[in-house]
Amino acid sequence: MEWTIQELAARAGITSRTLRHYDRIGLLAPSRVGANGYRYYNLAAVARLQRILLMRRLGMGLSAIAEVLADEVDTCDGLRAHIAALEEERDRIERQIRSVRHTLEALQSGAEPRMDVMLAGFNDGYKDEVISRWGERAFQVSNDWWHGKSLDQQRAWKQDTEDLVAAWVAAAKAGVSPTSEHAQSLAARHVRWLSQIPGTPTAEGDRERSIEMVKCMGDMYVDDPRFAGMYDDAAGATFVRDALHAYARTQM
Amino acid sequence: MEWTIQELAARAGITSRTLRHYDRIGLLAPSRVGANGYRYYNLAAVARLQRILLMRRLGMGLSAIAEVLADEVDTCDGLRAHIAALEEERDRIERQIRSVRHTLEALQSGAEPRMDVMLAGFNDGYKDEVISRWGERAFQVSNDWWHGKSLDQQRAWKQDTEDLVAAWVAAAKAGVSPTSEHAQSLAARHVRWLSQIPGTPTAEGDRERSIEMVKCMGDMYVDDPRFAGMYDDAAGATFVRDALHAYARTQM
DNA sequence: TTTGACCTTGACGCTGCGTCAACTTCTAGC
DNA sequence: GCTAGAAGTTGACGCAGCGTCAAGGTCAAA
Numbered sequence: 001m002e003w004t005i006q007e008l009a010a011r012a013g014i015t016s017r018t019l020r021h022y023d024r025i026g027l028l029a030p031s032r033v034g035a036n037g038y039r040y041y042n043l044a045a046v047a048r049l050q051r052i053l054l055m056r057r058l059g060m061g062l063s064a065i066a067e068v069l070a071d072e073v074d075t076c077d078g079l080r081a082h083i084a085a086l087e088e089e090r091d092r093i094e095r096q097i098r099s100v101r102h103t104l105e106a107l108q109s110g111a112e113p114r115m116d117v118m119l120a121g122f123n124d125g126y127k128d129e130v131i132s133r134w135g136e137r138a139f140q141v142s143n144d145w146w147h148g149k150s151l152d153q154q155r156a157w158k159q160d161t162e163d164l165v166a167a168w169v170a171a172a173k174a175g176v177s178p179t180s181e182h183a184q185s186l187a188a189r190h191v192r193w194l195s196q197i198p199g200t201p202t203a204e205g206d207r208e209r210s211i212e213m214v215k216c217m218g219d220m221y222v223d224d225p226r227f228a229g230m231y232d233d234a235a236g237a238t239f240v241r242d243a244l245h246a247y248a249r250t251q252m
Numbered sequence: 253m254e255w256t257i258q259e260l261a262a263r264a265g266i267t268s269r270t271l272r273h274y275d276r277i278g279l280l281a282p283s284r285v286g287a288n289g290y291r292y293y294n295l296a297a298v299a300r301l302q303r304i305l306l307m308r309r310l311g312m313g314l315s316a317i318a319e320v321l322a323d324e325v326d327t328c329d330g331l332r333a334h335i336a337a338l339e340e341e342r343d344r345i346e347r348q349i350r351s352v353r354h355t356l357e358a359l360q361s362g363a364e365p366r367m368d369v370m371l372a373g374f375n376d377g378y379k380d381e382v383i384s385r386w387g388e389r390a391f392q393v394s395n396d397w398w399h400g401k402s403l404d405q406q407r408a409w410k411q412d413t414e415d416l417v418a419a420w421v422a423a424a425k426a427g428v429s430p431t432s433e434h435a436q437s438l439a440a441r442h443v444r445w446l447s448q449i450p451g452t453p454t455a456e457g458d459r460e461r462s463i464e465m466v467k468c469m470g471d472m473y474v475d476d477p478r479f480a481g482m483y484d485d486a487a488g489a490t491f492v493r494d495a496l497h498a499y500a501r502t503q504m
Numbered sequence: 505t506t507t508g509a510c511c512t513t514g515a516c517g518c519t520g521c522g523t524c525a526a527c528t529t530c531t532a533g534c
Numbered sequence: 535g536c537t538a539g540a541a542g543t544t545g546a547c548g549c550a551g552c553g554t555c556a557a558g559g560t561c562a563a564a
Contacts, residue, residue, distance in 0.1 A: 006510065016511085021552060036560060037512055050355070054348070062551075079356040086349045093342045096306070097335055103302065104331040258541065268542085273521060288529060289543055314520070 002032070002040045012049060027066050028052060047075075054082050058089060164193055168231055168240050178242035187247035190240075211248045218244035254284070254292045264301055279318050280304060299327075306334050310341060416445055420483055420492050430494035439499035442492075463500045470496035 005016045022028040023039065028048055030039035041049075048069065055065045072078045167186055176182055191214060218241035231237045261268045274280040275291065280300055282291035293301075300321065307317045324330045419438055428434055443466060470493035483489045 004510080015553080017554085018552065020512090025551095034511095038560080039511085047355070050352075054352070057348075076356060076360060079352055083349055083352050083356070086345055086352065090342055090345045090349070093338055093345065096309075097338045097342070100302075100306070100331055100335050100338065103299065104328060104335070107328055107331070256541080267522080269523085270521065272543090277520095286542095290529085291542085 002042050003046070005030075005039045005041070008041045008046065008049070012046075012053060014053070022049075022052070022062075025062065025066075027062055027069075051078065051082070054086070058085055161193070164189060165231060169236050172231065172236040172239035178239055179246045183239070183243040184247055184251065187243045188251065190244065191247065191252075211252045214244050214248045214252065218242075218248075254294050255298070257282075257291045257293070260293045260298065260301070264305060266305070274304070274314075277314065277318075279314055279321075303330065303334065306338070310337055416441060417483060421488050424483065424488040424491035430491055431498045435491070435495040436499055436503065439495045440503065442496065443499065443504075459504065463504045466496050466500045466504065470494075470500075 003011075005019050009016045009019055019028065019039070019041075023030060028045065031042040031045045032040040034040060051069065052062075052065055055068065056062070060068075068078070164186075167189075171183055171186055191210075194214070194217070231240050255263075257268045257271050261271055271280070271291070271293075275282060280297065283294040283297045284292040286292065303321065304314075304317055307320065308314070312320075320330070416438075419441075423435055423438060443462075446466070446469070483492050
């Protein structure tokens with residue numbers, strides 16, 4: 001089974017120019033080139049194109065895509081990673097939908113929309129932030145840690161995180177005090193959760209910097225739009241911050 | 253409440269250069285410019301930026317974005333349209349996830365992955381296809397028809413379509429014959445569904461071309477990757493095609 | 505054999521910024 | 535009040551990822 005350049009382009013929703021471009025830069029060579037110079041693509045080439053288009057959709061540059069495809073030993077692993085990336089993208093879009101809904105509701109009810117919630121779901125790279133706050137090494141360590149996990153472990157971690165967040169939101173909605181026993185036990189769980197990440201002061205047993213970090217995280221949940229909407233709304237984030245501050249002051 | 257260029261950039265996950273670029277091209281002016289030439293952004297500017305980033309994520313060019321924002325009378329309508337667009341994007345990603353899963357499973361089970369399913373979820377523009385097959389006018393008419401609908405009507409139409417597809421898939425899975433009474437009643441429903449779209453031969457009462465179109469649609473469900481995965485798998489699409497062909501031969 | 509669709513290789517252009525460079529302005533500590 | 539450093543400004547150049555001619559060669563059908 002073989003396709004000409006136009007057939008493949010039409011089916012993939014791109015132009016033949018793009019395929020020629022990919023050939024020129026060595027990203028996707030046709031499986032066969034006729035004596036007349038015509039390009040022909042077989043199933044393997046189509047599979048490679050699928051992966052290229054997937055990564056391109058996720059915003060990767062063509063050179064980065066070429067690297068990934070070159071380094072790849074197991075196609076199955078690559079596909080699994082792609083599914084994970086797509087699921088993350090879907091979740092990000094879900095957050096954006098919620099964010100726009102918030103803006104819309106605020107606008108309709110006459111309330112002033114809040115900047116933090118409005119911009120939730122747009123930022124992707126924590127990288128620079130982590131580096132500037134905790135140093136390059138911290139980023140390296142936590143990044144290696146994350147990518148050293150299996151996909152199942154990554155899923156488990158995400159589930160843990162979601163459970164924790166859900167518990168926080170429920171507590172905030174219940175109207176209990178941030179200094180209540182329940183809230184403080186959540187804060188303790190939060191700190192344990194944080195301490196699982198190597199490279200953080202808490203994981204390294206640095207008490208001084210641990211306290212500072214826990215307080216800082218609390219502040220970020222409120223102030224940093226990167227976390228906006230994570231704890232449902234501003235009240236939720238404030239609740240988490242207050243609970244964490246209290247915990248850092250009294251229990252650490 | 254006002255932010256400097258860096259503050260806004262950091263929070264939106266872009267660079268200050270990008271904001272300056274948007275100012276230069278007239279896409280997003282700062283709400284205030286200090287005597288020192290510094291740019292300051294207020295909430296309204298942030299809201300506009302939110303919409304710009306939303307549209308940019310959906311692949312629109314900056315000039316197209318500017319047009320949309322200029323033409324817009326009601327911000328709420330714009331936001332609602334955005335939510336709809338984001339939901340579609342999310343659905344598309346869902347389809348891609350299923351498509352990649354299919355490729356992965358085929359690879360693991362040793363089966364050869366199928367090109368049509370592999371490329372499902374990549375094409376977006378039916379436009380050229382519609383024009384080349386049914387003429388520019390057909391596209392204009394059906395496009396006007398679609399955009400003349402309210403959001404509620406659009407949702408209802410999508411629901412109808414999904415119901416129809418689900419019925420087809422269930423019938424195919426049940427193992428009944430494409431010429432069975434049940435399949436033929438589904439085919440009749442399918443033709444009625446098609447005839448709702450103005451500009452199509454069926455809607456215009458052109459019997460000859462109607463038959464041709466129904467057959468052609470059936471073929472496309474099988475051969476055209478644009479519809480790949482719509483009826484679950486190749487067996488589903490084949491079932492629909494056979495049922496439609498039989499209906500076109502005997503009932504129209 | 506002709507017509508029209510599809511293929512080829514250049515080559516230039518456009519968009520959406522990244523990235524200096526050169527300079528001014530604000531902020532914080534001594 | 536002075537000075538260092540962070541953050542602001544306006545050019546100007548560069549690059550990626552194609553779109554879009556131009557100037558042809560190839561192929562299938564009539």
